[in-house]
Amino acid sequence: MSPKTKKRLAAVIWYTIGIVCFLVMLFPLFWMISCSLREETYIFSTPPHFLPPKFTLAAYVKQLQTEQFPVLPSLKNSMIIALATTVIAGVFGTLASYGLARFRVKGAGIIIMLFLISQMLPQTFSLIPCFVIFKNIGVFNTYWAPILGCCTAAIPFSVIMLRSYFMSIPKEVDDAALIDGCNHLQSFVRIMIPIVSSGIVVSLVFSFLQGYGDMMYSLTYVADSAKWPITTGIYNVVGRYGLEWNRAMAFGFIAVLPVIVIFLLMEKYIVEGLAAGAVKG
Amino acid sequence: MGYAFVAPALAFMIFFVAYPIIYNLIMSLQLVDVTTLTKPDKEFIGLTNYINIFTQSTPMNYLWNSFAKTMIYTVECIVFQFTIGFFFAIVYTQKAKKLKGISGLLLLSYILPASVCSILFKFMFWTNGGIINELLKACGLINAPVEWLTTPNNAMWSVVIANIWNGIPFNMILIVSGLVTISNDVYESATIDGANAWQQFTKITVPLLKPAIKMVLVLGFIYTFKCFELIYAMTSGGPTSGTELMTIYAYRRAFMEFNFSEGAAISNILLVILMIVGFLYTKMIKKDEVA
Numbered sequence: 001m002s003p004k005t006k007k008r009l010a011a012v013i014w015y016t017i018g019i020v021c022f023l024v025m026l027f028p029l030f031w032m033i034s035c036s037l038r039e040e041t042y043i044f045s046t047p048p049h050f051l052p053p054k055f056t057l058a059a060y061v062k063q064l065q066t067e068q069f070p071v072l073p074s075l076k077n078s079m080i081i082a083l084a085t086t087v088i089a090g091v092f093g094t095l096a097s098y099g100l101a102r103f104r105v106k107g108a109g110i111i112i113m114l115f116l117i118s119q120m121l122p123q124t125f126s127l128i129p130c131f132v133i134f135k136n137i138g139v140f141n142t143y144w145a146p147i148l149g150c151c152t153a154a155i156p157f158s159v160i161m162l163r164s165y166f167m168s169i170p171k172e173v174d175d176a177a178l179i180d181g182c183n184h185l186q187s188f189v190r191i192m193i194p195i196v197s198s199g200i201v202v203s204l205v206f207s208f209l210q211g212y213g214d215m216m217y218s219l220t221y222v223a224d225s226a227k228w229p230i231t232t233g234i235y236n237v238v239g240r241y242g243l244e245w246n247r248a249m250a251f252g253f254i255a256v257l258p259v260i261v262i263f264l265l266m267e268k269y270i271v272e273g274l275a276a277g278a279v280k281g
Numbered sequence: 282m283g284y285a286f287v288a289p290a291l292a293f294m295i296f297f298v299a300y301p302i303i304y305n306l307i308m309s310l311q312l313v314d315v316t317t318l319t320k321p322d323k324e325f326i327g328l329t330n331y332i333n334i335f336t337q338s339t340p341m342n343y344l345w346n347s348f349a350k351t352m353i354y355t356v357e358c359i360v361f362q363f364t365i366g367f368f369f370a371i372v373y374t375q376k377a378k379k380l381k382g383i384s385g386l387l388l389l390s391y392i393l394p395a396s397v398c399s400i401l402f403k404f405m406f407w408t409n410g411g412i413i414n415e416l417l418k419a420c421g422l423i424n425a426p427v428e429w430l431t432t433p434n435n436a437m438w439s440v441v442i443a444n445i446w447n448g449i450p451f452n453m454i455l456i457v458s459g460l461v462t463i464s465n466d467v468y469e470s471a472t473i474d475g476a477n478a479w480q481q482f483t484k485i486t487v488p489l490l491k492p493a494i495k496m497v498l499v500l501g502f503i504y505t506f507k508c509f510e511l512i513y514a515m516t517s518g519g520p521t522s523g524t525e526l527m528t529i530y531a532y533r534r535a536f537m538e539f540n541f542s543e544g545a546a547i548s549n550i551l552l553v554i555l556m557i558v559g560f561l562y563t564k565m566i567k568k569d570e571v572a
Contacts, residue, residue, distance in 0.1 A: 011376075014376035015377045015379075018372045018376070018380045022386075025387050025390060025446070026390075029390070032401050044409065044410025048416075096286060099283045099284070100286075102286075105287055111287065111291060114294055117298075117302075123507070123510070124509055124551075125301075126297075126301050128308070128545050128548060129308060130297065131535075132318065133304065148297055152294075152298050156298075159290060209392055213392075214510075215394070215510055216509070220536060231396040239514060252397045256397055259392055260389065263388065267385050271385065271388065271454060
């Protein structure tokens with residue numbers, strides 16, 4: 001074999017491997033969609049049908065009409081929790097990371113340590129003491145319980161990630177703004193925020209995903225299922241009561257849809273956040 | 282001036298993170314169950330909760346069981362996630378570069394909400410007619426369906442596989458971000474010097490990626506060790522505590538059996554383990570920076 005054909009053969013093999021791995025990784029998602037678009041009778045068939053033998057949206061229609069757990073209101077709850085988490089973590093995180101990166105703050109080491117430790121905290125860890133704390137401050141059984149819970153993960157992530165963005169801006173930029181007559185707040189809002197905007201987008205996307213993906217805070221702190229996000233609803237309806245699988249998959253796909261949309265719009269930022277060592281759940 | 286910027290986040294963290302950490306410690310020394318939960322004065326019982334956790338023995342010591350399960354889970358997940366993630370990184374950045382664009386789609390498995398991920402895998406691992414058993418049967422690997430979620434050992438593999446699927450992109454991206462810093466010239470001159478692909482991998486890629494590899498392994502360890510929602514939604518720790526990791530054990534004691542103080546004690550033990558790993562990690566980073 002000549003070196004050239006050898007090289008071409010190697011390329012063919014690597015591309016085949018690349019495509020096979022890609023298909024295997026995406027198979028679970030494909031399978032979810034495929035099963036959501038068929039009749040229950042075709043779910044468990046031997047041999048399995050990879051594509052729906054008879055295409056139907058019946059599972060979606062049924063699931064959207066069910067009174068057992070109304071899907072669309074729960075999607076609204078998810079959005080409320082996710083957006084509130086995003087806003088709070090975005091504002092608090094941006095301010096704090098700027099403060100820590102730009103000023104000499106006494107005890108900065110300890111403060112940063114606190115943020116780092118909280119990234120390591122298991123969710124179960126905060127679930128137990130916050131159960132009592134949330135009861136005492138009266139946020140039990142409200143949207144605030146999952147929002148505050150999700151913020152305990154989203155704020156530290158935003159601070160730690162954005163701090164490195166702010167530190168990469170030369171101090172001269174800041175000084176120049178101050179000389180031109182800006183005060184610290186003006187220079188922060190008009191100069192610094194635009195420069196780190198891509199970092200802020202990363203932190204917002206991850207805070208949103210954190211808030212949207214959470215199921216445990218609502219399950220533990222919110223007794224009223226009318227306030228549950230779609231993630232908690234899925235766990236409860238499918239996990240505890242059982243559901244026809246085509247409807248379960250339709251339910252799942254409805255829940256995943258916002259995540260897919262965000263992913264397609266924000267892929268670049270998600271990769272960036274991941275490379276920065278992003279945390280999840 | 283700096284304080285004004287830091288204050289809101291810091292106040293939040295003190296109230297909802299630092300205070301809970303301390304409160305957890307206090308709770309673990311008290312008797313907190315359903316009857317005493319809302320009482321302002323709870324009885325201090327010293328180390329009784331910890332002693333109970335360590336000595337409890339029927340039908341098994343759940344602390345020891347959950348620690349062993351957590352270690353098994355973490356090691357199995359990390360080994361596969363890391364190896365596959367590393368392999369994918371090489372494939373999509375060095376060997377099949379034109380696929381790099383579509384390989385971004387793989388990140389979807391990482392950002393999927395854990396509860397959706399878990400019902401999806403529960404469905405795929407279904408014993409009678411689930412797609413995984415059907416595919417294994419079609420390949421002639423098994424004759425009778427495997428009871429994935431209903432026997433302890435298989436259930437462990439099921440949650441491990443679900444988590445591997447979920448975690449591969451994380452490993453892949455961190456390795457990719459290291460790989461792109463290695464210049465192509467290094468590989469070209471190695472090829473001229475007659476190094477084969479394997480030698481290039483072991484002598485160039487791995488040594489140059491050492492910082493990235495360390496980071497992936499330690500962060501991966503911490504994130505996997507504290508894994509919770511995915512497993513809870515898939516198996517709730519069962520069957521017969523076969524997938525009961527420490528996080529799930531703590532949750533069960535606190536929220537299903539309403540012994541909040543024992544739950545607090547278990548999660549304190551868990552935190553100590555994570556802190557030791559985290560401490561070693563920060564020390565390791567500092568050593569790297571000095572060297």
